Amino acid sequence: MPGTPLGYDKLSLLGQVGNSAGVFRTLKAKSVKEVRPGVFVYDLGQNIVGVPRVRIAGGRAGERITLRYAEMLYPDLKESGKNIGMIMTENYRAALSQDLYTMKAGTQVFQPRFTSHGFQYIEVTGLDKPLPLESVEGVVISSIRELTADYKTSSEKVNRLWSNLVWSNIDNFLTIPTDCPQRNERMGWSGDINVFSRTATYVSNADQFLTRHMYAMRDVQAPSGRFTDVAPVGGGFGGVLWGSAGIVVPWETYLQYDDIALLARHYPAMAAYIDHLETAVDPKTGLSSDGQLGDWLGPQNNALGSAFLATAYHAYDLDIMAKAAEVLGKSADAAKYRSWYEKRKAFFNSTFVNPEGKTLATGGGFAFGPPPAGPPQFRIADTQTSYAVGLGMGLFRADKRPAMMQNLTETVSRENKDDNGVLRPRFSLMTGFIGTAWISQALSESGRSDLAYRLLHNNQYPSWLYAIDQGATSIWERLNGYTVENGFGGNNSMNSFNHYSFGAVGQWMMAYSLGIQRDEPGFRKFILQPEPDPTGTMTWAEGYYDSTYGRINSAWSVDGKTLSYRTTVPANTTATLYLPTADAGTVKEGGKGAAEAIGVKFLRYENGRAVYLLESGSYQFTAAQ
Numbered sequence: 001m002p003g004t005p006l007g008y009d010k011l012s013l014l015g016q017v018g019n020s021a022g023v024f025r026t027l028k029a030k031s032v033k034e035v036r037p038g039v040f041v042y043d044l045g046q047n048i049v050g051v052p053r054v055r056i057a058g059g060r061a062g063e064r065i066t067l068r069y070a071e072m073l074y075p076d077l078k079e080s081g082k083n084i085g086m087i088m089t090e091n092y093r094a095a096l097s098q099d100l101y102t103m104k105a106g107t108q109v110f111q112p113r114f115t116s117h118g119f120q121y122i123e124v125t126g127l128d129k130p131l132p133l134e135s136v137e138g139v140v141i142s143s144i145r146e147l148t149a150d151y152k153t154s155s156e157k158v159n160r161l162w163s164n165l166v167w168s169n170i171d172n173f174l175t176i177p178t179d180c181p182q183r184n185e186r187m188g189w190s191g192d193i194n195v196f197s198r199t200a201t202y203v204s205n206a207d208q209f210l211t212r213h214m215y216a217m218r219d220v221q222a223p224s225g226r227f228t229d230v231a232p233v234g235g236g237f238g239g240v241l242w243g244s245a246g247i248v249v250p251w252e253t254y255l256q257y258d259d260i261a262l263l264a265r266h267y268p269a270m271a272a273y274i275d276h277l278e279t280a281v282d283p284k285t286g287l288s289s290d291g292q293l294g295d296w297l298g299p300q301n302n303a304l305g306s307a308f309l310a311t312a313y314h315a316y317d318l319d320i321m322a323k324a325a326e327v328l329g330k331s332a333d334a335a336k337y338r339s340w341y342e343k344r345k346a347f348f349n350s351t352f353v354n355p356e357g358k359t360l361a362t363g364g365g366f367a368f369g370p371p372p373a374g375p376p377q378f379r380i381a382d383t384q385t386s387y388a389v390g391l392g393m394g395l396f397r398a399d400k401r402p403a404m405m406q407n408l409t410e411t412v413s414r415e416n417k418d419d420n421g422v423l424r425p426r427f428s429l430m431t432g433f434i435g436t437a438w439i440s441q442a443l444s445e446s447g448r449s450d451l452a453y454r455l456l457h458n459n460q461y462p463s464w465l466y467a468i469d470q471g472a473t474s475i476w477e478r479l480n481g482y483t484v485e486n487g488f489g490g491n492n493s494m495n496s497f498n499h500y501s502f503g504a505v506g507q508w509m510m511a512y513s514l515g516i517q518r519d520e521p522g523f524r525k526f527i528l529q530p531e532p533d534p535t536g537t538m539t540w541a542e543g544y545y546d547s548t549y550g551r552i553n554s555a556w557s558v559d560g561k562t563l564s565y566r567t568t569v570p571a572n573t574t575a576t577l578y579l580p581t582a583d584a585g586t587v588k589e590g591g592k593g594a595a596e597a598i599g600v601k602f603l604r605y606e607n608g609r610a611v612y613l614l615e616s617g618s619y620q621f622t623a624a625q
Contacts (some may be wrong), residue, residue, distance in 0.1 A: 017215065018208030019143045021116075021175055026053070029122070029136040035085040039123060040130040047071055047120040047474040047498050049171035049181040050141040052099070053111040054124070054131065059103035065110075065126035067099045069119035071182060071497040077487045087123045090492035094184040116141050116174060118182025118498050120473065142170045143209055148546035149202045151509050154539045158456060160468050165503030168475040169196070169203045172500055176232065177213055180477065180496035188216065188231045190245035191238050191296060192501045195437035197249045199506035201256035202545055210253045211262050217246045218269045224279070225272030226290070239292040240280075240310040240317075241434055246273050247317040251324060257548060258522025263324055274321050274337070277314050285376055286347050287362075288314060294365035296501075297478055298432020299418035299462050300383045301365030307376070308352050308361055308386055309434055315344040316393045349397050351378075352386075357403035359386035365419075384411045385435025391446065392438035405446035412443065412451045418462075427454040429462045429479065433501040440508035447607075450534035452508065457537045464505060475503040509543075514554040516545045519576065523547035528567055528614070529578040530556045542566075549573045553618075558625065565621040567614070575614045576603070581623035584610035588622045 030045035052067055070087030074080040089097065097117050101110045122136060151162045172178045172192075177200075179189035193200070193213070200206050216232035227243035229236030236242070250266045253259055280290040291310030295301045318341035325334035352360045361381035387408035390396045396404045415423050416430050424430065431439050443452040459465035462479040470482050477499035482488055488495055511517045515530035526547070533539070542555030550570030557564045569575045581587055584605040589597035599615035610623065 014215075017212040019145055021141050021143055022145065023050075024140040024142040024144060024170055027138045027140065029133045029138075032130050032133060032136070033085070034130060038127070039086075039125055040127065041073070041085075041087060042122045042124065042133075042136045044120050044122070044138045045473070046138075046167065047118070047171070048138050048140045048167070049116055049118050049174055049498070050139045051112045051116060052122050053109065053137040053139050054101075055107075055109050055135040056103065056131065057107050057135075059106060059108050061103060061105040063126065064100060064102045065124060067101070068123040068125075069097045069117045069182075070121045070123070071119060072482060072488075073121060075482075075484075075487045079487050079490075087121050088488070088492065091488075091495045091497070092183045093493055095182065095186075097182070111139065116181070118171065118180070140170065141174060143173045143175055144170050144204045144206075146205075147203060148205050149510060149544065151506075151514065151541070151543040153513075153541040155457070155537065157459065157465050157468050158538065160472075161456075161464050162506065162509060164468070164472055164474050165199065165500060165506045166203055167473065168498050168500035168503055169200055171474065171498050173200070173204070173206070173209060176216065177209075179501075180499050182498060183496060187233055187236075188213065189236060189238070189242065190217070190227065190229055190231060191242040191293065191433060192499070194242065194245035194248050195433055195504045196500050197245070197252045198437070199500075199504050199510075201252055202506065202510045205257075205546075207253055207257040207259055207262075210249055211259070214246070214250055214262065214266050214269075218266070221246070221269055221272065222276075225269075225274075225276035226280075227269075227273050237292045239290045239306070240277065240288055240313045241291070241293060241296075241306075243273060243276075243290070244313045244317050246270060247320050251320045254324075254327070255518055255521050256523075258520075258524075260327065260521075264328055267324060267328060267330075270321060270324065271333070274317060274340075277317065278340070281314075286351065287311065287376065292366065295385045295432035295434045296365075298365070298385060298435060299424065299428075299430045299479075300385065300416065301432050302419045303361065304359075304365065304381045304383045304386055305361040305363040306365055307363050308359065308381065309389060311344070311348050311352065312389050312393060312395055315341060315348055315395055318344055319393075345395055348390075348395055349400070352381075353396070353400060354380070357400060358382050358407065359390070361386070382407065382411065383435075384408065384416075384430045384439055385432065387411060388431065388435050388439035388442040391442040405448075408439075408442060408446060409448055409451060412439075412448075412455065424462060425458075425460045427451070427458045427463075428460065429455055429458070429464065433504075436502055437504035437507070440505055441512065444508065444512045444531060449512065449531045452512070452531075453533045453535050453537065456505070457535065464502065472497070474498040475500050477501075510545060513541055514543050514556075515578075516543075516552050516554050523549055523552070524573055526552065526573065526575050527578070528552075528554060528575050529609075530554060530565060530580070532556050532558050532563060532580060547573075561625045563621075563623045563625050565623070566619065567621075568618045569614050569616050571616045573616060577612045577614050577621075578609040579612065579621060579623055580608060581610050581625065582608070583624055586622075586624035589619055594621065 220234035229238035294306035477496035540557035
């Protein structure tokens with residue numbers, strides 16, 4: 001039977017877009033243990049992606065050594081059986097993750113090529129005695145070459161959280177934005193980059209990297225316009241919350257870098273996806289038929305269900321499309337999408353908010369197969385994610401926003417039952433991949449940065465710092481991926497320890513805690529709106545963002561009733577500063593009244609903040625609290 005002829009009519013050759021994979025850093029092993037006779041386990045002290053570099057002196061020709069890799073060790077618990085202290089590789093699943101090296105005689109260096117592993121631990125067998133620590137290194141491989149942001153505070157645990165999310169960003173930006181870098185997956189699952197893109201655009205100059213990934217999303221876009229849940233391979237499952245990366249990522253990239261060319265190039269694919277979303281709506285219920293996954297790995301994922309979030313993201317996508325069309329001068333499209341947005345927003349409010357101002361849910365967090373027969377059955381949701389997403393996206397009706405802000409406050413301040421019926425402590429993070437990206441921002445914009453900081457500092461499960469207390473050096477896929485009491489909790493195989501989604505809080509750390517926010521796309525005009533910690537747990541924070549115009553520094557510290565604030569505004573830019581103070585008359589810059597300072601123009605006093613326009617330069621403010 002003759003084969004199908006190959007067609008090249010759609011073939012196009014493109015130059016490399018963005019960085020290829022390269023060496024980011026090299027780390028030396030911190031310790032080594034002989035966990036069994038002849039089994040030597042080296043700890044790099046950091047979960048990385050890359051390869052080992054092993055220096056061997058006095059090698060014997062023809063003898064073979066085996067290197068295996070792991071993110072975790074089996075703990076000293078009953079469930080570990082005979083594996084206590086050994087490397088845990090079950091979460092790698094079908095990824096063998098081992099290198100075999102046949103030695104030559106004498107001194108030599110082994111560094112695998114054309115591969116990568118995700119690991120913190122290296123197991124070496126085939127040697128009579130352990131290699132010296134200085135002879136074992138981890139070579140970090142990434143498409144990121146340098147970082148463009150930093151965040152430091154008086155809290156070492158919060159500093160570790162920032163470090164962890166940065167490392168997970170470095171590790172998972174390897175040619176494509178992967179969900180995890182170690183198991184037999186390592187694929188561009190779109191839900192992860194959807195929620196993390198607002199953080200990633202701060203951490204490194206990701207413009208070209210994300211531009212390249214949009215090529216991948218377009219390459220596998222279905223004829224119906226649906227973006228696949230995985231790119232560039234295609235396939236997967238997830239639905240609207242995953243496919244929306246094809247809308248959110250180019251928009252965030254445009255806002256951060258003023259890359260209008262990406263927006264213009266990707267716009268037809270965005271429009272095709274919006275058409276798909278419209279056709280996926282069930283005419284009887286108004287709900288999307290393309291909403292398989294909800295607030296993935298959230299403690300209350302099933303309590304909220306996927307329909308609420310699929311509807312919210314559909315409306316959010318339409319809002320972005322209307323704005324993108326305006327930017328590109330497509331006025332007719334802008335009007336069309338704005339009309340569609342208003343209709344979808346109205347449906348969202350009428351369907352998922354009851355007369356008492358509580359959010360509603362239908363279905364579970366895993367919606368596979370045909371919907372149940374009959375009309376959907378609604379129940380009260382009243383979850384952190386439902387209020388955070390609705391507020392963060394601006395979807396709730398204006399007259400309902402105050403009540404929704406109060407509801408969000410209550411869900412954060414109270415104890416909550418998770419999907420298993422377990423009562424979790426106050427100030428616990430009850431959000432999954434989706435809600436986590438919005439909750440801190442929604443709190444700060446509701447005037448409750450105190451609660452955003454309480455979430456940040458909480459170290460009881462579920463929380464960001466719980467994993468820090470368990471020794472995490474990167475962001476985990478599960479908030480309870482490992483516990484001292486229960487080990488891996490039976491989730492040995494579905495348990496990545498390098499998964500950046502819960503690190504989406506990084507955007508809040510930069511844009512709210514430090515206060516470095518966009519005003520115009522690309523930061524030619526930007527906002528400085530620092531949020532000192534009202535709880536007093538953190539007494540200072542400092543950091544920077546390297547914008548396309550230069551470095552923006554932001555640093556605040558609180559000493560008693562005095563706030564000190566330092567900032568740098570790059571050349572050819574201006575900033576609007578919102579400085580927290582009890583009295584604008586107490587604000588000084590460089591030891592003088594702010595009104596006398598060069599480059600500083602007082603605009604107004606509102607909502608407990610003195611507002612100034614800053615020209616390019618460096619400034620040191622003090623203000624009474």
